[in-house]
Amino acid sequence: MRRTYAEIYLDRLKHNAKLLRGIHGDHPFFCPMVKANAYGHGDIAVVKTLTSIGVNAFGVVLVEEGIRLRKAGIKEKILVFGTFDRESLDEAVEFDLTPVISDRYQVNLAGQVKRKINIHLKFNTGMNRLGFDVEDAKNIFDILQNRKNLNVEGICTHFLNGEDSGADKSITEYQMEKFQSVRNVFQTATVHYLNSSALLLNLHKKHSAGARPGISIYGIKPALHTDVKIDLRPVMQLKSSIGQLHEVFKNSSVSYSATWKASKDSLIATIPIGYADGYPRHFSNQAEMLFRGHRVKVVGIVCMDYTMVDLTPFRNEKKIEIGEEIVVFGQNNHGAYHSWELARDTKTHPYELVTRISERVPRVVIGQT
């Protein structure tokens, strides 16, 4: 197996899911988001593991993602949060996926389906990405009264405080208030809107609702929630090892375009991970990795398949071996450099980091589903 790999810890996944369920309380709708290959963690293993602890539904964005799960034998409800055309909607129905309908065009498509289907409706409360206008709720309700094949099982919205924002509760509270009028119209439908940020801030205590946590299930807190005390455990760790070692003289450059020059004679290690693996090129001269429990600097441009790190501080220590472990992010017995720390150092966020790890990086699943 390739010596660059992502470890996926299923016991941590279960731990996080149980913890978040506990915060969520007794509300019956708990729907982990497993879109984008379960945020890069491997959707089938993740879904099977979460099924074993009992969840009500899973959220994907693409019909293809839902079909993949069905073909792997997943029987739970799968909500599809994407946009639909005729073909994708028909496929969703064929594979018993539940479409989350977010405009009138899609209502018409769904209305033409020749059998009775459950749908969820998404309303726009401020994200301005997908969804019916809140003010349109009554009209949509009336239209759906005449579409006897469509059963509105759920209604939802999405909060704009999520990824790397969220400390300001007031925007989310405003969105929840705004959604209240939709709840009043669709009184029997299940309501869901709690993302990780809202759940961690306990915003459901005021208006109870279903949860759709994503990043927190994978053990990562959205940024700015560092003060929220919760024992989430990172499910993914990305590891590699030393592929080659080079002694370079003072003033020598490393990697393409000579963007880094050695200020003294240096020991450079080549790590077999590059932007084709999802280790972005903009990490060049910015990111760090973990070697023997210490941060080491990425030097020069990140290549398609390789990245170089400066091991000069270790040259007089125990002999450095080819194949010695490098933690790209995660932890081992010697120390930790978490995905959110790497993300902060490189001015991105952990969502992007974990979802971008490409297919050519094997996922090594640890634990039982």
Ligand SMILES: Cc1ncc(COP(=O)(O)O)c(C=O)c1O
């Ligand atoms: C529709 C929808 N619901 C829920 C989530 C989960 O958000 P988070 O990962 O911040 O918990 C996402 C993520 O982007 C989403 O797009």
